[in-house]
Amino acid sequence: MRVAAFLLLTAGLSAAAEDGGLVQVGPGVYRPIYPAAPGETEVALPAFFLDVLPVTNGDYLKFVTAQPEWRSDRIKRIFAEPGYLRHWSGPLKPGQAGLDEPVRFVSWFAARAYCSSRGARLPTEAEWELAAAADETQRDARRTDAFRQRLLAWYAQPNPQTLPAVGAGKPNVWGVEDLHGLLWEWVLDYGNTMISSDSRDGKDPSGQRFCGAGAANASEKDDYPSFMRIAFRSSLEGSYTIGNLGFRCARDGKGAGR
Amino acid sequence: MTKRFGVVLVAGVLWVGVASGQGKPISAVLTDAPAVPPPTGRTAPAKVVVELVVKEVTMPISEGVTYTFWTFGGKVPGKFIRIRQGDTVEFHLSNDPGNKMPHNIDLHAVTGPGGGAASSFTAPGQTSQFTFKALNPGLFVYHCATAPVGMHVANGMYGMILVEPPGGLSKVDREYYVMQGDFYTVGRYHEKGLQPFDMQKAIDENATYVLFNGSEGALLGANALPAKVGEKVRLFVGNGGPNLVSSFHVIGEIFDRVYTEGGSNFQSNVQTTLIPAGGSAIVEYKVEIPGTYPLVDHSIFRAFNKGALGLMNVTGKEDKAVYSGKQLDEVYLGDKAPGQEPNPPSAVTNATKEAAAGTLTLETQIAAGKALFTGTCSVCHQLEGQGLPMVFPPLAKSDFLMADKTRSIGIVINGLQGEVVVNGAKYNSVMPPMSNLPDDGIANILTYVRNSFGNKGEAVTAAEVAKVRATTKRPAGAAH
Numbered sequence: 001m002r003v004a005a006f007l008l009l010t011a012g013l014s015a016a017a018e019d020g021g022l023v024q025v026g027p028g029v030y031r032p033i034y035p036a037a038p039g040e041t042e043v044a045l046p047a048f049f050l051d052v053l054p055v056t057n058g059d060y061l062k063f064v065t066a067q068p069e070w071r072s073d074r075i076k077r078i079f080a081e082p083g084y085l086r087h088w089s090g091p092l093k094p095g096q097a098g099l100d101e102p103v104r105f106v107s108w109f110a111a112r113a114y115c116s117s118r119g120a121r122l123p124t125e126a127e128w129e130l131a132a133a134a135d136e137t138q139r140d141a142r143r144t145d146a147f148r149q150r151l152l153a154w155y156a157q158p159n160p161q162t163l164p165a166v167g168a169g170k171p172n173v174w175g176v177e178d179l180h181g182l183l184w185e186w187v188l189d190y191g192n193t194m195i196s197s198d199s200r201d202g203k204d205p206s207g208q209r210f211c212g213a214g215a216a217n218a219s220e221k222d223d224y225p226s227f228m229r230i231a232f233r234s235s236l237e238g239s240y241t242i243g244n245l246g247f248r249c250a251r252d253g254k255g256a257g258r
Numbered sequence: 259m260t261k262r263f264g265v266v267l268v269a270g271v272l273w274v275g276v277a278s279g280q281g282k283p284i285s286a287v288l289t290d291a292p293a294v295p296p297p298t299g300r301t302a303p304a305k306v307v308v309e310l311v312v313k314e315v316t317m318p319i320s321e322g323v324t325y326t327f328w329t330f331g332g333k334v335p336g337k338f339i340r341i342r343q344g345d346t347v348e349f350h351l352s353n354d355p356g357n358k359m360p361h362n363i364d365l366h367a368v369t370g371p372g373g374g375a376a377s378s379f380t381a382p383g384q385t386s387q388f389t390f391k392a393l394n395p396g397l398f399v400y401h402c403a404t405a406p407v408g409m410h411v412a413n414g415m416y417g418m419i420l421v422e423p424p425g426g427l428s429k430v431d432r433e434y435y436v437m438q439g440d441f442y443t444v445g446r447y448h449e450k451g452l453q454p455f456d457m458q459k460a461i462d463e464n465a466t467y468v469l470f471n472g473s474e475g476a477l478l479g480a481n482a483l484p485a486k487v488g489e490k491v492r493l494f495v496g497n498g499g500p501n502l503v504s505s506f507h508v509i510g511e512i513f514d515r516v517y518t519e520g521g522s523n524f525q526s527n528v529q530t531t532l533i534p535a536g537g538s539a540i541v542e543y544k545v546e547i548p549g550t551y552p553l554v555d556h557s558i559f560r561a562f563n564k565g566a567l568g569l570m571n572v573t574g575k576e577d578k579a580v581y582s583g584k585q586l587d588e589v590y591l592g593d594k595a596p597g598q599e600p601n602p603p604s605a606v607t608n609a610t611k612e613a614a615a616g617t618l619t620l621e622t623q624i625a626a627g628k629a630l631f632t633g634t635c636s637v638c639h640q641l642e643g644q645g646l647p648m649v650f651p652p653l654a655k656s657d658f659l660m661a662d663k664t665r666s667i668g669i670v671i672n673g674l675q676g677e678v679v680v681n682g683a684k685y686n687s688v689m690p691p692m693s694n695l696p697d698d699g700i701a702n703i704l705t706y707v708r709n710s711f712g713n714k715g716e717a718v719t720a721a722e723v724a725k726v727r728a729t730t731k732r733p734a735g736a737a738h
Contacts, residue, residue, distance in 0.1 A: 152454065158314040158357060231359070231405045235384075236381055240384065
């Protein structure tokens with residue numbers, strides 16, 4: 001893995017567009033707010049490919065047309081709540097929802113199936129965070145006041161009634177767009193960081209990170225945007241469908257040479 | 259919604275609901291501040307259902323300034339919840355689908371890990387449910403505890419839950435809900451427009467606003483809390499923080515009782531009570547005198563410059579025995595000599611000039627003396643020299659004054675203590691020495707009083723004053 005990462009480092013420092021609108025991100029080092037284990041403050045990530053833009057209603061319409069088991073009238077209830085695609089006017093009719101707007105009200109199961117249909121997968125939390133730590137000029141802008149304040153200002157706003165089309169923002173230094181300021185995004189391991197309150201997950205309940213206890217073991221105590229993303233993801237279950245939650249897909253770096 | 263407006267008459271009739279805490283659940287009455295739900299009126303615990311909806315809303319924080327608040331129920335502070343000790347509370351927390359953030363609730367009234375936080379962590383568009391038993395009575399704060407917790411609290415995610423002791427609280431005429439909070443905006447205090455949360459100011463504990471009930475003006479003007487003379491008022495006062503401790507004070511009132519920290523014991527006769535962030539106090543007082551009573555955080559810059567100000571309007575009959583209103587409004591210059599004043603009265607300046615030129619007239623002396631008298635002497639002897647009966651002897655038509663010019667000069671310079679008889683009346687008071695006044699000032703004052711208020715006499719000269727001053731032994735340190 002390390003060798004591969006090294007090769008990729010030399011191969012793709014600039015934002016290289018791949019087919020299907022993916023760009024290479026990384027290799028890089030992700031510094032999690034909550035290290036998985038004491039001392040694991042840095043996670044070396046090999047390069048991977050990430051969609052430049054979130055998946056749109058138009059993209060998703062093609063998917064449910066091709067794989068009708070994911071239509072809102074046929075999806076198994078265990079895979080999505082009743083609110084699945086509720087911003088559409090019918091199972092194959094986005095209606096008022098613009099084709100260029102990001103798809104939302106999709107469950108984690110549905111998002112995973114969509115990416116799988118493209119031969120891709122959801123990005124891991126570490127991958128997503130690595131890509132999202134960048135602004136237009138820096139790979140890790142998380143300590144930059146202006147960047148933080150921009151994110152906080154967006155997180156502090158309630159959802160608009162309709163979301164704008166994808167691609168309205170500027171690409172970050174990796175060439176990825178709309179990671180911030182449009183909607184939340186599913187990641188493969190959304191429940192990874194903050195231990196859920198569900199006793200069925202079998203994890204140590206002492207890891208609860210509410211209130212002041214949320215600061216214990218945190219490495220970057222003033223990185224509020226990261227805290228908020230982690231809190232959001234931790235509140236999710238795989239069947240949830242939420243009005244400001246969409247996704248994009250990723251692919252392993254070993255496809256880089258194609 | 260605010261129809262009740264806190265005018266909650268504690269019903270003498272106790273509605274005996276569910277006898278044993280089981281049976282048909284009761285739906286909790288929730289109110290927005292400053293209103294308070296009516297007493298439970300129950301003699302036994304019950305099962306109570308509380309349904310609270312988290313809403314992220316943009317609302318005014320001050321005139322022309324808006325802020326995106328995160329709220330328990332749509333307002334800041336959140337809905338007031340009133341239950342009874344021993345109640346079993348089935349709590350439903352819903353997160354509005356339009357919200358961006360996940361939220362939860364930590365009720366300080368809950369005994370158990372996280373105070374309910376772990377069991378109520380809720381994504382937008384979801385509802386969580388948990389149940390707790392209210393083991394302890396008291397006035398408790400609740401708040402959101404989702405990371406980053408400070409930001410959720412700073413955005414207004416707090417409210418209060420009252421757990422009545424068995425038998426309830428004592429009867430009062432009015433109950434109000436007041437909760438303080440500190441807010442951190444990118445723009446300065448009163449900078450117009452939608453103001454985002456400022457993380458660094460929050461970490462620095464440098465509040466832009468310190469407010470009662472979530473906005474400047476929430477308790478001002480038409481929103482002032484009404485009360486009538488003779489009524490007993492109870493304030494449920496909370497402090498959401500996130501950072502600042504409140505020195506809660508009502509200007510012009512003394513709290514008859516303060517249940518400090520929202521607990522079971524009270525302190526009597528309190529001026530200012532400290533309310534910790536994430537804490538509360540129950541404050542009770544009887545309003546006696548009509549007028550306007552400001553509620554403040556007595557960390558007083560917060561009241562003046564950050565918005566920590568509310569008003570209680572008390573209407574009804576005056577009681578002069580308790581408070582007189584203004585009895586006197588006069589110029590007070592202290593006992594400073596005119597020469598020390600930055601702008602000496604022109605009459606005094608004229609007298610000084612004329613004296614230097616050797617052209618000083620009686621009229622000029624009287625005019626200058628009047629200006630000085632008004633400032634210095636009339637405080638006791640009164641403007642028309644009439645004095646105050648039994649306290650300060652009169653100068654008007656005063657036999658004591660006019661009988662001896664040299665004595666009167668000496669009294670001004672050295673003061674007078676002990677019994678004197680003026681116009682047949684005895685006075686036993688103290689006049690402080692006015693030796694700080696210059697010779698010509700004393701001469702002019704005496705010339706004025708000897709030619710006013712029905713008196714008629716010859717002028718007093720500065721030389722005469724100087725002579726008396728030189729021949730009078732005065733104790734060390736007697737000079738001003």
